[in-house]
Amino acid sequence: MSRKVLYVDYSKCIGCETCEYVCKFVYDVPRIQMTRTIDGVMVPIYCHHCEEPKCMRACKRGAIVRDQDGAVIHQYLLCRGCETRNCIIACPYGAMLETDKGVMITKCDLCAPRRQIGLPPACAEMCPCGAIQYVDEEELAALKTEGAELAEARILKHIRNPQGS
């Protein structure tokens, strides 16, 4: 089965915040959120729907599962906002989000209710720059250009904990 993923080409992103605000309009609490790196670059932090999701392994309640399109989804009925916050710590992309509402954890589900009626994720639809792509896993390699990889490395350096000492 081909897995659907979201991919943000940070070299095309201009930091306009459209993805976050469209997500906010649709879901109240945005699941794709802007961050500003220390050198002032604004970019969205998002769920990569990894092949081997660390959040899924960290969650002892089995609240994080894969759905029929391959999206990594969060079942809030099983989660109920456990205090360990292991999923938040585990995610290498900073995509598990803490909120002040409901079960207090939210994440991108590739717009599950929209996918059910044949609509793609809203952020990818509205991105003015075409930086956000909703693609099959196999198409990823072609999107990862040199510029995109360099830009992503810069962002990940900012959001990840320093390794070693």
Place this chain on the structure above:
Amino acid sequence: MNFNFLCKEPAPPNGRSVGIVGAGPSGLAAAGYLSCLGYQVTVYDKLPKPGGLMRFGIPGHRIPKDRLEQGIRRMERQFGVIFQSHTKICCSAPLFEEEGDHFCREVLGLGEIVKRHDASIICTGAWKSRKLGIPGEDLPGVYSGLEFLFPIRAAHYCVPGAQPADVTGKVVAVIGAGHSAVDVAHSALRLGAATVHHLYRRTAKEAPCGSYEIERLKALGVIWHERVTPVRILGDTQVTGVELVDAKTQESITVPADLVITAIGEIATPPFARELGIENVRKGEVRWLHMTDIENVFVAGDALTGPSKIGKAVYSGLKAARSLANWLDLKAQNRLDAYPYDDLVANDEGRRRS
């Protein structure tokens, strides 16, 4: 950009018509929302093509034109949205004082729009450039960020009067360090400026555009001056330079320049600001979310909040459109009284009280 991202195809026509003034991000987002619901939407804009500053302000290498055009075409062909370009909506006396005014062929009064549609949304954005307020600012050769950037894109639409400033072989001084200042410096280099001086009153670390962008400009050959405050623009009949004060040493510095571009931000210019009571909408003192003093006229985007970002404008446009649709629905059923203002505010995600 799929402005109709909320639906696959339009709902059957609901017999209501909505006028949207301004085809920038907020206007287009509102048009997308309402056309999904079956409204007959007309979008008025003073420029020759819809898109606003996404088309005419931000350089094309940042926002690809095709993506914008696809979204507009979809609204036009599949969702029946009417785009009325070259049309400026004014109060009683036309105010020809912003960038892009020379494009409009038709001037309509707001009253006409109000009468023509069941409801309208004002999404006119922020087009008036902020001024430095220093001597010499009116000299020929001094441009605002928009005055400089706008004709570069506009010239592609074959409109007389939209002539990009000639910077070939000249010395350009850019004042400010927001994203438009970066775009100005970039464009000046691309158009063949000999030297570009970038002047900022604080340090690169504090620059709104971020130090990464500034490092990139420096790598391209831009000369960066930080912690300098412009006090006077020099020249008798034409700009010859900028006089600056170093914030650290209080020493006076002179930077020679043939062109000075002040990219220090814009101010919202909603038509009829006083008559519509825009100030009250800003404070949230309204009967209905995003509604102005005229009951079927709504306001959204930068016209309401002042200059911001595409994302905020889109969100504001979507919310105003939703508020407008709710209002028309309840009004048609005579149930407006059942929804007092406090409930509206409490239900509005953006203003939720904790």
